[in-house]
Amino acid sequence: MISVVLPARNAAATLPAALDSLAGQTLDDFEVVIVDDGSDDGGATRAVAAAFSGRDSRFRLLSRPHRGIVAALEAGIAAARGWAIARMDADDLCHPDRLLRQARHLDANPAVGLVSCQVAFGGDARAAQGYQTHIDWCNSLTSYQAIRLGIFRESPLPHPSVLFRRELIDRHGGYRAGDFPEDYELWLRWLEAGVVMDKLPQTLLTWNDPPGRLSRVDSRYHTEAFFRIKAGYLARFLARINPCHPRVIVAGAGRITRRRAERLLDHGIVIEAWLDIDPDKVGKRVAGRPVLPWDAVPGPEACFVLPYVACRGATEEILDRLQSRGFVLGQNCLPAA
Structure with missing residues (x-):
């Protein structure tokens, strides 16, 4: 039955x-x-x-x-x-x-x-x-x-x-x-x-x-409730699959993205840098971390990238760029928004 x-x-x-x-x-x-x-x-x-x-x-x-x-x-x-x-x-x-x-x-x-x-x-x-x-x-x-x-x-x-x-x-x-x-x-x-x-x-x-x-x-x-509850699960998942654990680079340096991604800090994840295309942010330090342009991101053998931008279509564009450089979903990149 x-x-x-x-x-x-x-x-x-x-x-x-x-x-x-x-x-x-x-x-x-x-x-x-x-x-x-x-x-x-x-x-x-x-x-x-x-x-x-x-x-x-x-x-x-x-x-x-x-x-x-x-x-x-x-x-x-x-x-x-x-x-x-x-x-x-x-x-x-x-x-x-x-x-x-x-x-x-x-x-x-x-x-x-x-x-x-x-x-x-x-x-x-x-x-x-x-x-x-x-x-x-x-x-x-x-x-x-x-x-x-x-x-x-x-x-x-x-x-x-x-x-x-x-x-x-x-x-x-x-x-x-x-x-x-x-x-x-x-x-x-x-x-x-x-x-x-x-x-x-x-x-x-x-x-x-x-x-x-x-x-x-x-x-x-509410959207924030999803980010709040998934932070611990995401951190533990990264501990299993991220070869650079606990270090990650977060794609997105906007205020909302940073606030959501920084929930991972309470679970032992280290955000080394932000990745962004905004010329007003690239090359500067935001929340104590450098904002990298695309051409300065290390290769897939040297970093793990978390696209954390919730804007519709942005994640797909970021993943396309990463995969064109040899990043593999679930191995050295993973969308989180």
């Missing part, structure tokens, strides 16, 4: 479509644990969930006081009976073959602990261009190696798209509460523990973007 854990709060408007998409799955052997996280919409969300559970035994409703997404996920997983846990949100849509394809992939690949899929954007791509760009980037990471090397830019796995083996929670721990995005921290921790993550080439989920989505309104999903 596959267990779908679906937290919902004040979701009466979108929950019927989400549950309908699950009811129409081509996989028969699954359950849906709907966790009503203290909805205060006059019982509307509970009524929708209760109606589904009343006519289809695969759907179960848990009603709890409002304690947030992590507590709701913990409650849903504790109540789940399946060998694998699928995530789903109350405002997204599963395509009919999603659970079947993902379950078959885990069954056929015992070394894989988690599988995601391609996702379609359910919002207005023009009005939410940044969200569409993020989805396009997520969909471009189609292998474990790409996910492993891309994780330090941003989260490469849309949370409601994943299916993972329940045993991973027993081995490596589940969701944690804190001032950080709970899914991103979980992916970082599991990847650090050696969990193999894969992504199917099929589009099996429509990821909607309503105005009240937590990633838009909750401070735990």
Whole structure:
């Protein structure tokens, strides 16, 4: 059995479509644990969930006081009976073959602990261009190696798209509460523990973007929260792969880039220099370190470069320049923004 854990709060408007998409799955052997996280919409969300559970035994409703997404996920997983846990949100849509394809992939690949899929954007791509760009980037990471090397830019796995083996929670721990995005921290921790993550080439989920989505309104999903939580994981990853450890050169010398990169200092990383193209910075010392032009950067045998510029497209341009000089992703350079 596959267990779908679906937290919902004040979701009466979108929950019927989400549950309908699950009811129409081509996989028969699954359950849906709907966790009503203290909805205060006059019982509307509970009524929708209760109606589904009343006519289809695969759907179960848990009603709890409002304690947030992590507590709701913990409650849903504790109540789940399946060998694998699928995530789903109350405002997204599963395509009919999603659970079947993902379950078959885990069954056929015992070394894989988690599988995601391609996702379609359910919002207005023009009005939410940044969200569409993020989805396009997520969909471009189609292998474990790409996910492993891309994780330090941003989260490469849309949370409601994943299916993972329940045993991973027993081995490596589940969701944690804190001032950080709970899914991103979980992916970082599991990847650090050696969990193999894969992504199917099929589009099996429509990821909607309503105005009240937590990633838009909750401070735990603010950009700075991502940089804060990943610093320690990134530092430990660098300790394993950087032949010049603990020394790095950070691409980008702007104020925001410096502030984010300097979080690594608390974890033993030494930033030797900045790399930049701004003529007002090149050749000077910024925050006590020299700002190097491109032609002064040592070769790949003598340094490790961290592109830390978050501007869309800048990281790709930096990596292209580095790779043209013989740098190899994951060996002597790694994008961190």
